[in-house]
Amino acid sequence: MMVFGLIALIAGAASALMFASISSGVLISLVLYFLAPLPLMVAAIVWGPLCAALGGIIAAIGLGSLLRLSDAAGFMVMVALPSCWLGHLALLGRPVDGDATGTPSTEWYPLGRILLWIAGLAIFIVMGLLLTLGTDADTINQAMRGELLRVMTQIDPAAASELPVVIDAIIVLGTISAAMMMVITLALNLWLAAKVAAASGLLRRPWQDLKTVTLPAATLVGLCVAMAFCFTGGLAGIFARIVAAALMMAYGLTGFAVLHTLTLSLKSRPFWLASAYTLAFIPALLVIAMVALGLADAVFGFRERFLRSRQPPPLPTS
Structure with a gap:
């Protein structure tokens, strides 16, 4: 019990220091x-x-x-709650019938559903932050507009008179970018946490091939409605914009899985993967390409067709 409490204290203190470091203004x-x-x-x-x-x-x-109390509340909503829930889902499993040798096995919670939960948590967090500014759209937009005007006036006072022309577009793009x-x-932190656990030999569930991750079929319906x-x-x-942005980003992450699958047979695979990850420094282009690839796979099943074509032919029966 002493070790359990000490680990919780260390993890909580590390997360709190990293969360509070943003107030220093240093780039790192x-x-x-x-x-x-x-x-x-x-x-x-673990x-x-x-x-x-x-620890949270x-x-x-x-x-x-x-x-401040607002910092504590923000930490609980943005850091502690997602960490606890995603960690719970990562360890969620149920026993299933054993194989031919009678060895018991475990069916783990699908990574595609965990990715959908990540999108849901992102929607909850971003929408919750906006509701702290007001309970209606006009109040929220006015608060964001005032803050943007204040920041832009400090940067370039001459641009303050021209900013209202594009302020609405900046607000819309800001909420979409925040959700994405x-x-x-959340996805990157969960992947890194699983990697750390696997490297230390303490990951309880087997490492799944991330190229096979797919979102539930109903996700596409939800995206269309949003x-x-x-x-x-x-x-x-x-x-609706926040929901659409979060779900599109989830499909963007599956787009990387599609890319890793479709390049399996290419000799120049390292080049194409390196080029794709290099484009991560051009966020708009990367998001558009990966979202399109993820959505296309959800509709046409590119990965399933590709992997089926790579399977060896069945053995003759006679």
Whole structure:
């Protein structure tokens, strides 16, 4: 019990320090801020979600005491809650009938559904942050507009008069980018946490081939509905844009899985993969390409057809 509490304390303190480092204004603190869920996710995957929950509570109490209560609340929503829940899902499994040798096996929670949960958590977090600005679309937009005007005036006072022309577009792109970035952040932290656990030999579930990750079929229906509501106004329109952005980013991540699968037979595979990951420095182009690839695979099943064509022919029966 002593070791359990000590691990929770260390994980919570590390996450809290990384989360609070953003206030320093140093560039490296931005990387630490995005990696703040990592210690708690490692604790959740290796020692269980209860350990991560205890560490998150300790960290929130420390942040509330040293900084502000709003920082503690933000830490709980953006870091502790996703870390505990995703760690729980990663360890979720049920026993299934054994194979021909009678060896018992475990059916683990599918990674595609975990990715869908990541998108759902990103929607919850971004929408929750917006609701702290107001409870209706006009109040939220006005608060964001005022903050953007203040920042832009400090950077270039001469541009303040021209900014209202494009301010609405900046606000829309800002909410969409926040949802997409949250999906990437949670997915990256979970992958890194699993890698750390696997490297230490403490990962309880077998490592799954990430090229096979697919989102549930109903996700595409949800994306179409969200995109239809994007053209409405008010709070519903804001919510729909956040949902569409998060789901599209989830399909963008599956697009990488499609790319890894379709290049298996290419001799120049390292070049194409390196080129694709290099494009990560051009976010707009990368997102468009990977989302298109992920959506195309969801509709046409490129990976399934490709892998089926690579299987050896059946042996003759006579």
